[in-house]
Amino acid sequence: MSKLPQWVGRLGTGLTRLAHRLESQQAEMRGREGDGEAGPRTPPGPGPGPERGAEPRPGPGPGPSEERPRVAENAEGRKSPQGPETPEGAAGEGETARPEQPASVPAPPAYAPAVSARPDPVAAVPWGVRVAAEAAWRLLVLGGTVWVLMRVISSVQLVVLSFTVAILITALLEPTVTRLRRRGVPRGLATALTFIAGFVVMGLVVWFVVWQVMENVDEVSGEVQAGIDDLRRWLLHSPFHVTEKQINHVAKSLREAVGANTEQITSAGLEGVTVVVEVLTGILLTMFSTLFLLYDGPKIWNWTLKLVPAQAREGVAGAGPRAWSTLTAYVRGTVIVALIDAIFIGVGLFFLDVPMAVPLAVFIFLFAFIPLVGAVVSGALAVVVALVTQGVFTGAMVLIVVLAVQQIEGHVLQPFILGRAVRVHPLAVVLSVAAGSLIGGIGGAVVAVPLVAVANTVVVYLRSYSQENALRAVPGPHGATASGTAPTAPPGLPPGEGGA
Numbered sequence: 001m002s003k004l005p006q007w008v009g010r011l012g013t014g015l016t017r018l019a020h021r022l023e024s025q026q027a028e029m030r031g032r033e034g035d036g037e038a039g040p041r042t043p044p045g046p047g048p049g050p051e052r053g054a055e056p057r058p059g060p061g062p063g064p065s066e067e068r069p070r071v072a073e074n075a076e077g078r079k080s081p082q083g084p085e086t087p088e089g090a091a092g093e094g095e096t097a098r099p100e101q102p103a104s105v106p107a108p109p110a111y112a113p114a115v116s117a118r119p120d121p122v123a124a125v126p127w128g129v130r131v132a133a134e135a136a137w138r139l140l141v142l143g144g145t146v147w148v149l150m151r152v153i154s155s156v157q158l159v160v161l162s163f164t165v166a167i168l169i170t171a172l173l174e175p176t177v178t179r180l181r182r183r184g185v186p187r188g189l190a191t192a193l194t195f196i197a198g199f200v201v202m203g204l205v206v207w208f209v210v211w212q213v214m215e216n217v218d219e220v221s222g223e224v225q226a227g228i229d230d231l232r233r234w235l236l237h238s239p240f241h242v243t244e245k246q247i248n249h250v251a252k253s254l255r256e257a258v259g260a261n262t263e264q265i266t267s268a269g270l271e272g273v274t275v276v277v278e279v280l281t282g283i284l285l286t287m288f289s290t291l292f293l294l295y296d297g298p299k300i301w302n303w304t305l306k307l308v309p310a311q312a313r314e315g316v317a318g319a320g321p322r323a324w325s326t327l328t329a330y331v332r333g334t335v336i337v338a339l340i341d342a343i344f345i346g347v348g349l350f351f352l353d354v355p356m357a358v359p360l361a362v363f364i365f366l367f368a369f370i371p372l373v374g375a376v377v378s379g380a381l382a383v384v385v386a387l388v389t390q391g392v393f394t395g396a397m398v399l400i401v402v403l404a405v406q407q408i409e410g411h412v413l414q415p416f417i418l419g420r421a422v423r424v425h426p427l428a429v430v431l432s433v434a435a436g437s438l439i440g441g442i443g444g445a446v447v448a449v450p451l452v453a454v455a456n457t458v459v460v461y462l463r464s465y466s467q468e469n470a471l472r473a474v475p476g477p478h479g480a481t482a483s484g485t486a487p488t489a490p491p492g493l494p495p496g497e498g499g500a
Contacts, residue, residue: 153439161440162282164447166289170297171324171331173198177294191295199287205362212359228388282443315465319458326457330450333417338368340413341375341405345382348401352394354386370445371429375406424453 122130153160173194180190235242293300301320308316346361354360360382367374379402387395424432429449436448 150439157440158278158282159285161443161447162285163289164451165282165443166286166293167327168331168447168450169198169286169290170293171328172335173290173294174297174328175332187295191291195291195294199290209359209362212356212362216356216359230391315462318465319461322461323454323458327450327454330453333414334369336417337409337413338365341365341368341409344405345379345402348405349382349386349398352386352397352401353390354382354394354398355389356385360385370433370442371424371449372426373430373433373445375409379403379406424449424456428452 176194176198177187177190180193181187185193232247235247236244305313305317305320342361342365345364346357349357349360360378363381364375364378367378370377379399382402383395383399386398429452432448432452433445436444436446438444440447
């Protein structure tokens with residue numbers, strides 16, 4: 001009876017070992033099936049195994065398709081066979097093993113058609129098209145900005161034109177204020193004296209022109225009527241075979257046109273009253289703007305610089321004085337050239353006994369502020385007055401005088417007085433005068449060319465300034481390059497004495 005518990009214990013131990021062994025074999029078979037049966041499969045036959053209850057004997061080693069089971073200790077301290085270690089993620093006891101995922105996607109077979117990758121849309125667009133598109137949208141932005149600016153200027157045309165004329169007058173009078181201050185005159189007093197003297201002179205010129213026209217209007221109208229009669233007689237005896245009936249028909253048509261447009265003439269007269277009010281308002285704005293620009297010009301410029309971004313402030317601060325010098329030289333030179341034209345053409349009209357020689361000379365002086373176009377208009381006016389009042393010979397002589405003076409002006413006076421700093425290409429002059437006249441009428445034509453000259457000066461300076469900054473940003477040469485580019489002394493001088 002004492003040996004019965006020992007026998008039962010040995011039987012339980014053997015059964016436990018057999019169960020562990022069977023579980024190890026089942027796990028091994030499941031792992032091989034999950035791997036796709038990579039190795040040869042051996043059916044689990046009854047093969048010679050250790051007897052139940054005996055210790056396993058160590059064999060000569062595992063075969064090609066067999067693995068030696070691990071031996072683990074059980075709870076009683078005895079070793080029990082264990083199955084092979086399963087990889088990470090394999091199922092444990094009582095669980096189904098999961099197949100391993102492949103490390104990479106297999107390559108397509110050789111017979112599969114090749115699929116080309118789609119190119120980058122930016123690289124697919126030709127280079128020329130991309131450059132044209134970049135330039136096109138920038139031009140559209142610039143065009144939109146100019147259009148908005150023109151709309152704003154058109155809405156406040158009177159204010160803009162008055163302020164621009166005030167800048168031109170300030171450029172003409174500012175050197176006088178500077179000379180008075182150098183002689184010890186206070187700035188306020190110098191500004192007041194220059195302002196009053198300048199506008200008194202301009203007022204006297206306008207009054208003189210109006211007075212001369214009103215004094216000679218009756219004489220001129222009579223001479224114009226006589227000239228029309230002479231022209232009528234010449235047409236009757238001319239080779240054009242014009243009959244008196246045709247001339248009377250033309251005169252009758254003119255009278256009927258004037259009678260039919262009486263209402264339009266009346267409305268034009270009412271609009272003329274509005275124009276007079278606008279002119280007086282513009283004159284007052286011009287006077288006040290000129291006064292404050294003469295007195296507080298530097299302070300206004302410094303305040304304007306504060307509106308410019310800090311990165312561009314240095315370049316704008318350098319371009320401002322140069323632009324002002326260009327504008328001053330342009331206005332001063334234009335005044336001198338216009339005065340010379342008016343004097344010489346007026347003297348020619350006086351000696352040719354053309355009526356209203358002095359008012360015509362004043363008109364020539366005023367129209368000279370409109371380059372190219374003003375000289376043509378004023379010269380044509382003088383020739384027409386001479387032709388109608390004094391005949392064909394006098395008109396031809398006036399034409400010769402006008403052409404001679406204008407040729408001297410264009411080839412001698414303007415290059416000598418204005419210089420190259422304010423010279424503008426004739427095409428730019430014509431286009432700017434046309435654009436200015438469309439925007440602001442006669443006043444726009446007057447201020448167009450000086451604005452173009454100032455803009456040209458500013459653009460040239462900013463371009464050179466940006467190039468200088470780019471050169472400063474480039475690091476200088478070092479080492480052998482620096483010694484190779486260093487200045488050397490001229491031949492015949494000892495070293496160290498070649499510098500200035």
